Amino acid sequence: MKSLYLSLCSVLLGLSILSSASMAQEITQIGYTQIGKASYYSDDRNGAITQSGEKYDPNVLEAAHARIAFNSLVKITNLENGKQTIVRINDRPLIGKDRIIDMTRAAADALGMTDKKTVIEVKIELIQLGVPRNNAKEIVADAYRRVATKPIEDAEEITKEEEISAKYEGGAKNKTSESENKNTSTVANNKNEKNKVADSKKKTVENPKGVLSGTSNPNTKSRNKDKVNFEPVNTYTSEGDKVKLDGFGVQVASYDDINKALKEVPNIEKLKMGQVYIQAGWANGKKMYRILVGNFKTKEIAQKTSDKINKYNYKSFPKKHFD
Numbered sequence: 001m002k003s004l005y006l007s008l009c010s011v012l013l014g015l016s017i018l019s020s021a022s023m024a025q026e027i028t029q030i031g032y033t034q035i036g037k038a039s040y041y042s043d044d045r046n047g048a049i050t051q052s053g054e055k056y057d058p059n060v061l062e063a064a065h066a067r068i069a070f071n072s073l074v075k076i077t078n079l080e081n082g083k084q085t086i087v088r089i090n091d092r093p094l095i096g097k098d099r100i101i102d103m104t105r106a107a108a109d110a111l112g113m114t115d116k117k118t119v120i121e122v123k124i125e126l127i128q129l130g131v132p133r134n135n136a137k138e139i140v141a142d143a144y145r146r147v148a149t150k151p152i153e154d155a156e157e158i159t160k161e162e163e164i165s166a167k168y169e170g171g172a173k174n175k176t177s178e179s180e181n182k183n184t185s186t187v188a189n190n191k192n193e194k195n196k197v198a199d200s201k202k203k204t205v206e207n208p209k210g211v212l213s214g215t216s217n218p219n220t221k222s223r224n225k226d227k228v229n230f231e232p233v234n235t236y237t238s239e240g241d242k243v244k245l246d247g248f249g250v251q252v253a254s255y256d257d258i259n260k261a262l263k264e265v266p267n268i269e270k271l272k273m274g275q276v277y278i279q280a281g282w283a284n285g286k287k288m289y290r291i292l293v294g295n296f297k298t299k300e301i302a303q304k305t306s307d308k309i310n311k312y313n314y315k316s317f318p319k320k321h322f323d
Helices: 002-023 105-110 133-147 152-157 160-168 184-203 258-269 299-310
Strands: 033-040 062-064 073-078 084-091 101-103 120-128 234-237 242-244 248-255 276-283 286-296 317-320
Touching: 033 105, 073 101, 073 133, 084 101, 084 105, 084 133, 120 133, 248 258, 248 276, 248 299, 258 276, 258 286, 286 299, 286 317, 299 317
Parallel strands: 033 101, 062 084
Antiparallel strands: 033 120, 062 101, 073 084, 073 120, 234 242, 234 276, 248 286, 248 317, 276 286
């Protein structure tokens, strides 16, 4: 009997501690930041009930924090590689853990964590309050576009034109004294070269490995996109230039209204996943305007980019460009 009494007391004490932690003053200050260790949930939690009462889902961008209010959006930056994601707080971590945040596997994947690297150093920032799960996906995606920065892994995809341009804008700071003492005539030539690079960059992009280049219609000059009809069955740049592509793109969204499609294009361009195109076609007798990213040699290469895009709450998939 005494043993049963002691066991009951232990349980009550544990619940009391847990309750005290839960009732500690919640953090609701937008802009609140914290630096510390982060990890992700074990795989056996699928379907478990979180402290907020929701079922745990490893495929959703959610996390546990000791004090940040439930239904808050938090930006997480992996300080080891610069990658970022945004999660929604819907759980509390176990007492005694030395980590500031635990996240789902989906969030861990977005930050570049691996099975061999289960604990990383991160910076978290509270960016939004009061986001329920039922409409979190759209809000999280919008928040990412507003506050997240370009992941470090995309740096290797800098185009040749950008490398050249960077040199003229101070990127090559370690030049010899000879290059630093160029005469005014050479400087003038450099400015002309810079202008040429800028002009060529508007017309074409030298794509990374696995990406094909599109061919612009020689009879189509650069035009204001508001004056373009975007007629089926054709593919256009976001500026309205008709192009011929023969590879695979990644369809990110589609609309039956060209104005809605054009409004979404800047959001997709912010992801820095590749050239954005508008494919005008037909579906069920109606005009459809599909937003595609990139022009890849194979469907498999396109799928890799699609997987990256889908981490930002899109439902993209590879799609063949019009021949």
